[in-house]
Amino acid sequence: MSPETIDLGTGLVRATKERANDVGDITADAFREDPFNRWLFGRADGMANAFRALARHVYCPRGLAYTLYDAGAAMWMMPGGDLEPPLAAKPALLWAIMGKSSRGAYARANRAMSAMEKAHPTMPHVYLFTIGVRRAQRGKGLGRKLIAPVLTACDREGLPAYLENSNPANRGFYGSCGFERIGMIEAEAGAPPLEAMLRQPRAL
Incomplete structure (x- = not known):
């Protein structure tokens, strides 16, 4: 499955690298009260910087990022896609996290990504x-x-979908979309856990 085969429909617009900041800003606003991301970044500015950088260097060029007007945004990676930021972009990503986040954010991010x-x-x-x-x-x-x-598109192609839910308040929404818990992820002792959730494709 490739991003080009997905019909986004009315109101949803695929984001290019030039619109990565829009994706990052919407996402940061949506995640401002998210327990895991508050623990990870410590400050809202750091959260926004990191989401902008990841949208610009990973999800806009390699995956599928899109917005719903200025109200919502999503970032996906297709099967086999590379989640690792390109080497040339790592200094920018490092600065994005460290420049506006609380002390220790980069180390927390590394532990979280490893987990x-x-x-x-x-x-x-x-x-x-x-x-x-x-x-x-x-x-x-x-x-x-x-x-x-x-x-x-997942149902059409017979592909499962996976996510890490970072906010218990969203469990009901994801459950209503067909996602089920398959495990819990702890970046470190005392960190808010992530809920690993998988959705099996449905018959059309």
Whole structure:
């Protein structure tokens, strides 16, 4: 499955590298109260910087990143996609995390990424890195509109989808979309856990 085969539908616009900041800013606003990301970055500015950098260097050029007007955004990676930032972009990513985050954020990020990599499924799957709706736009069904096109494509192609839920408040939403818990991930003792969730494709 490639991003080009996914019909995003009305209102959803694929983001190029030039619009990576839009994806990062929307995502950071949506994740501002997220327990795991608050622990990881410590400050909202650091969160925004990191999401912008990851959108620019990984998810816009290699995966599928898109926005729903200025209200929501999502970042996905297709089966076999490379989640590792390119070597040339690592200094920028390092600065993005360290420049505006609280002390120790880069070390926490490395531990978190290591734990996430160990838990990541090995079979072909579509990976949902982030999905979020701005806090002022919640309660309008926009999350379901954001997630639906890729899940529909997963069902068509017979592919599972995987995510790490970083906020217990979102468990019901993901469950209603067909995701089930397959494990818990702890970056370190005392860190808010991530919930590894997998969705098997549905028959169309």
